[in-house]
Amino acid sequence: MPVWEESSLSRVVPPARPRKLAKVPFVELAEGRLQGVVSSGSDISRVYVSSVAAGSFGLVCRTNNNRPCGGLRGGLCNHILALTGEAVLQYGGGRVARYLQTDTADADPAAQQITQAIGAGRPQQADDGAAVAGQVFARFLRHLTYLELPATTAPVPEMHWFPAVGAVA
Amino acid sequence: MRLDLLLGELPGLAEALAAVDAFDQALAGGLLRPQPAQAAGLAALADAVAASPLADRVAEAAGKAAAGVADEEHLTALAAARTALLGAVHDALLARVDEATGRTRDDAEAFVPGETPSPNLLTAARAWLCDLARAGWRGMDHELVSAAAPVVSALLSDPALRRPALLLDGFAAELAASCPGRTLDRIPLRRWADLWTRGMLLTRPGALTAPAATPVSGRLLPLGVDVHEHATAVQAQVHAVLEPADGGPSRLVRASVSAPKPDTVVGAGLWQLLRPHLSLLAAAGDGRAVELTGMPVTGEGDLLWSDEHARPGEQTDVFATARVALPAVTGGPAAPLDRHPARIAEPVLVEGYTVERDGEALVLASAAGRLTVDASRVPAASPLTAQAVAASGACIGLLRWDCGEFRLQPLAVRTTVRNKAASVQAGAWAGGTSDKNAAKAEKAAADAVAALHERAGRLLRR
Numbered sequence: 001m002p003v004w005e006e007s008s009l010s011r012v013v014p015p016a017r018p019r020k021l022a023k024v025p026f027v028e029l030a031e032g033r034l035q036g037v038v039s040s041g042s043d044i045s046r047v048y049v050s051s052v053a054a055g056s057f058g059l060v061c062r063t064n065n066n067r068p069c070g071g072l073r074g075g076l077c078n079h080i081l082a083l084t085g086e087a088v089l090q091y092g093g094g095r096v097a098r099y100l101q102t103d104t105a106d107a108d109p110a111a112q113q114i115t116q117a118i119g120a121g122r123p124q125q126a127d128d129g130a131a132v133a134g135q136v137f138a139r140f141l142r143h144l145t146y147l148e149l150p151a152t153t154a155p156v157p158e159m160h161w162f163p164a165v166g167a168v169a
Numbered sequence: 170m171r172l173d174l175l176l177g178e179l180p181g182l183a184e185a186l187a188a189v190d191a192f193d194q195a196l197a198g199g200l201l202r203p204q205p206a207q208a209a210g211l212a213a214l215a216d217a218v219a220a221s222p223l224a225d226r227v228a229e230a231a232g233k234a235a236a237g238v239a240d241e242e243h244l245t246a247l248a249a250a251r252t253a254l255l256g257a258v259h260d261a262l263l264a265r266v267d268e269a270t271g272r273t274r275d276d277a278e279a280f281v282p283g284e285t286p287s288p289n290l291l292t293a294a295r296a297w298l299c300d301l302a303r304a305g306w307r308g309m310d311h312e313l314v315s316a317a318a319p320v321v322s323a324l325l326s327d328p329a330l331r332r333p334a335l336l337l338d339g340f341a342a343e344l345a346a347s348c349p350g351r352t353l354d355r356i357p358l359r360r361w362a363d364l365w366t367r368g369m370l371l372t373r374p375g376a377l378t379a380p381a382a383t384p385v386s387g388r389l390l391p392l393g394v395d396v397h398e399h400a401t402a403v404q405a406q407v408h409a410v411l412e413p414a415d416g417g418p419s420r421l422v423r424a425s426v427s428a429p430k431p432d433t434v435v436g437a438g439l440w441q442l443l444r445p446h447l448s449l450l451a452a453a454g455d456g457r458a459v460e461l462t463g464m465p466v467t468g469e470g471d472l473l474w475s476d477e478h479a480r481p482g483e484q485t486d487v488f489a490t491a492r493v494a495l496p497a498v499t500g501g502p503a504a505p506l507d508r509h510p511a512r513i514a515e516p517v518l519v520e521g522y523t524v525e526r527d528g529e530a531l532v533l534a535s536a537a538g539r540l541t542v543d544a545s546r547v548p549a550a551s552p553l554t555a556q557a558v559a560a561s562g563a564c565i566g567l568l569r570w571d572c573g574e575f576r577l578q579p580l581a582v583r584t585t586v587r588n589k590a591a592s593v594q595a596g597a598w599a600g601g602t603s604d605k606n607a608a609k610a611e612k613a614a615a616d617a618v619a620a621l622h623e624r625a626g627r628l629l630r631r
């Protein structure tokens with residue numbers, strides 16, 4: 001077996017899995033949070049910016065106009081449930097649970113087990129919710145700009161450090 | 170091919186890599202308050218280049234770093250020393266490959282520093298890399314790693330800075346997924362030190378050069394497609410034999426296309442991002458030659474593709490190309506800064522083997538020697554599976570080197586089923602496919618991109 005530490009090409013991050021983006025266009029495990037953006041079911045120009053902090057489970061859910069989500073009083077709102085569900089599709093339950101440090105017995109938990117574990121931790125709304133929502137929304141807009149960056153036919157030798165992810169890992 | 174030569178020991182290799190490893194350990198702990206073991210690692214790196222022109226600067230840098238007072242120039246000197254060692258390893262490995270294949274190789278052109286686009290931006294990138302080196306992989310946290318985001322965004326917006334942009338974007342994403350560093354139970358020491366080192370040198374003024382290109386005309390015979398990807402970028406490189414119209418010797422060339430991408434576009438969905446910019450992808454998938462007229466090519470053998478210089482040629486067979494054209498080709502040199510073992514990707518044909526299993530790995534075994542197959546590099550969205558390799562009697566692949574050994578990344582295999590020969594290519598779906606699952610995955614990726622465009626249209630320009 002090759003020595004993982006002595007490989008230039010060790011696989012560190014498993015690839016994201018494809019999922020439908022209409023309802024939850026953006027999910028990431030970043031900045032110590034599960035965070036993302038959930039489309040509003042009623043208003044096509046509104047989105048909710050939602051996050052759960054790793055470890056403390058501090059919750060944030062606000063609209064893109066920075067109004068607090070009414071559903072967050074007394075538990076997890078539908079946006080955070082949807083966000084968690086899509087995160088499990090994209091990253092797998094194991095990676096989401098490890099990142100959030102949820103105490104699930106299952107090594108590869110379903111979204112419902114993760115949201116139950118968050119709920120059992122009696123999560124509070126994060127104090128810095130408005131600031132967090134602003135950051136997450138900015139990261140979403142940044143992610144959208146990747147669609148607009150042009151392709152190039154100049155070689156990028158650095159990409160040799162990032163081999164395609166094969167069926168046999 | 171002399172497989173036995175690939176299995177032989179290389180003099181000096183173990184010593185060079187030991188110095189690299191010693192430095193990589195030192196970097197992992199961070200250079201803010203180095204421990205004695207880290208000082209020893211830094212000294213080992215300096216010793217390893219003591220006979221080179223870098224000796225004095227690296228010795229000084231190692232001393233400053235060991236005292237916890239290394240500035241950017243010192244860290245750059247350490248990165249240069251590590252690069253020089255791995256460059257020497259690269260040269261020795263490639264010489265061994267050329268010996269095994271009997272291939273001649275052009276000499277590299279002398280390095281001429283390029284103009285520096287956006288120097289302030291590159292300064293910001295280096296400052297982040299220096300902060301990273303001070304914290305080390307064990308000391309990094311979310312705040313430090315996410316400080317890369319504005320720098321990467323700015324790099325991405327300038328096409329001239331695409332190389333450092335894609336490098337730092339992929340690197341920062343890995344670090345972010347691994348934060349905080351103190352909780353890591355294992356660290357990809359060689360890999361992260363490679364990426365850090367490369368970032369330090371690539372963001373140095375003058376390092377990014379627009380390679381001199383000359384127009385070339387002739388027949389291009391594809392050998393296969395190599396795909397690279399991280400969460401937010403993808404690159405395909407088509408390896409091919411170029412038969413110049415002026416009757417000159419055939420040469421190995423590559424054509425590349427890369428694009429930034431949203432992280433949820435993966436697998437078969439990637440081809441649609443690349444296909445419109447490189448008609449060669451479809452030609453390689455369909456098994457056709459391409460006629461080039463005045464296509465720019467660099468001294469390293471990189472075609473700077475533009476479809477206006479290409480038109481479809483006759484039907485070809487990759488195995489015929491590999492048998493007839495490959496033995497006589499001249500290889501291209503690596504650009505001076507690109508000399509690193511991870512960059513070795515040399516097209517070869519292997520045949521007359523039996524396939525053996527070694528644990529989970531497949532090994533091509535013949536009287537000439539044994540060569541392990543690296544099937545993990547074949548994209549998942551491909552008809553070329555491990556089963557196809559196991560059933561094959563001939564394989565076109567890229568010779569690569571990592572973890573102390575050469576391995577073969579398959580680009581195409583020839584199988585014989587009921588006395589009928591068929592070839593299966595890793596890039597068979599590059600131009601499009603009738604495979605039901607792949608077509609479904611392409612459609613899903615197109616839908617995902619459309620959903621993001623819809624959101625971008627409503628939210629981005631407010």
Ligand SMILES: [Zn+2]
Binds near residue numbers: 061069070071078079
């Ligand atoms: Zn909500």
